Amino acid sequence: MQLPREVIVGKGTLQRIPEVVKRLGLKGPALIVAGKKSYEIAGKTVRDLLEQTGIAVDMLLVQTATIRDVLTIEERITEWKPQVLFGVGGGTKIDATKLSGAHQEIPYISVPTTVSHDGIASPLASLKGLGKPYSIMAQAPLAIIADTEAIAQAPWRSVVSGCGDVMAKFTAVKDWKLAHIKKNEYYGEYAASLALMSAKLVAQNVEVMREGNEEGARVLLEALISCGVAMSIAGSSRPCSGSEHLFSHALDMFKGSQGMHGEQCGVGTIIIAYLYGENWKRIRETLKRLGAPTTARELGAKDEEVVRALDFASTIRPDRYTILQKLNLSYEECTKAAKATQIIS
Numbered sequence: 001m002q003l004p005r006e007v008i009v010g011k012g013t014l015q016r017i018p019e020v021v022k023r024l025g026l027k028g029p030a031l032i033v034a035g036k037k038s039y040e041i042a043g044k045t046v047r048d049l050l051e052q053t054g055i056a057v058d059m060l061l062v063q064t065a066t067i068r069d070v071l072t073i074e075e076r077i078t079e080w081k082p083q084v085l086f087g088v089g090g091g092t093k094i095d096a097t098k099l100s101g102a103h104q105e106i107p108y109i110s111v112p113t114t115v116s117h118d119g120i121a122s123p124l125a126s127l128k129g130l131g132k133p134y135s136i137m138a139q140a141p142l143a144i145i146a147d148t149e150a151i152a153q154a155p156w157r158s159v160v161s162g163c164g165d166v167m168a169k170f171t172a173v174k175d176w177k178l179a180h181i182k183k184n185e186y187y188g189e190y191a192a193s194l195a196l197m198s199a200k201l202v203a204q205n206v207e208v209m210r211e212g213n214e215e216g217a218r219v220l221l222e223a224l225i226s227c228g229v230a231m232s233i234a235g236s237s238r239p240c241s242g243s244e245h246l247f248s249h250a251l252d253m254f255k256g257s258q259g260m261h262g263e264q265c266g267v268g269t270i271i272i273a274y275l276y277g278e279n280w281k282r283i284r285e286t287l288k289r290l291g292a293p294t295t296a297r298e299l300g301a302k303d304e305e306v307v308r309a310l311d312f313a314s315t316i317r318p319d320r321y322t323i324l325q326k327l328n329l330s331y332e333e334c335t336k337a338a339k340a341t342q343i344i345s
């Protein structure tokens with residue numbers, strides 16, 4: 001079990017980088033991986049602060065998170081021989097950093113500049129071009145330094161998406177438990193509770209999730225970090241990713257939606273909660289109050305794409321037992337469920 005040694009969340013926490021590297025005994029050199037925008041928002045500050053403490057810093061800008069980006073970072077690691085990596089940005093930059101670091105056995109520090117999904121703190125990386133639409137195990141961050149001031153500069157939509165990704169834990173945990181009962185899969189009560197508690201906390205704090213309210217960003221950050229820790233404890237994405245995620249991956253594969261990851265997972269959570277006979281209306285209501293999409297149209301998807309994604313979802317990851325495998329729905333039954341939950345008309 002790998003867990004972060006330092007988690008610092010709040011206003012202006014970037015300034016605490018010198019103290020964190022000192023406590024962790026890091027003397028450098030360091031390699032910062034960032035996007036163009038995230039370098040401006042936070043990467044530059046990270047670089048200045050590290051250099052002030054006498055740590056040699058190299059910097060690499062990446063645009064996407066493909067296997068080619070990972071290999072580029074790995075090449076730079078081989079040349080520069082850093083003691084630590086800093087992943088500065090949204091999910092993609094951090095994912096590329098954690099995976100290249102894992103391959104080269106170099107720890108990384110996560111410096112998120114958006115809160116659109118739980119990858120900012122998880123040990124898993126989601127990359128394009130691996131032939132798998134879902135995440136693979138990489139490494140947990142050595143530390144997480146989340147500055148709410150930097151995050152406040154990200155589009156509000158990314159916060160809404162992050163909330164959707166946290167709401168997904170309601171059904172992810174149910175799928176995990178189901179796999180435990182039906183397939184005797186390992187189930188960790190502690191990891192499951194941590195993921196579930198994060199979802200409950202976000203649902204209870206809908207009122208503070210308002211644009212420009214730093215308290216909202218903090219609640220969401222803590223929830224996302226707890227989800228990351230839950231995955232570290234479980235040793236897999238199980239507590240945080242169930243059939244609602246498979247639905248989102250299917251939408252991505254068909255390119256049938258304009259939605260962000262967390263937005264798609266939120267809609268998936270409504271429909272999977274319905275299939276479980278759970279209170280799907282409450283989940284839908286919470287998402288609506290957050291301003292998150294609850295219909296195919298709001299995702300920018302066609303009705304039939306949503307049905308096709310639900311129908312296809314269970315085949316993406318046959319090793320991951322979920323309610324979709326248990327029910328083995330026909331296309332007509334998928335249509336019925338999407339209609340019943342008002343996701344399609």
Ligand SMILES: [Zn+2]
Pocket residue numbers: 117118165240241245261265
């Ligand atoms: Zn997710």
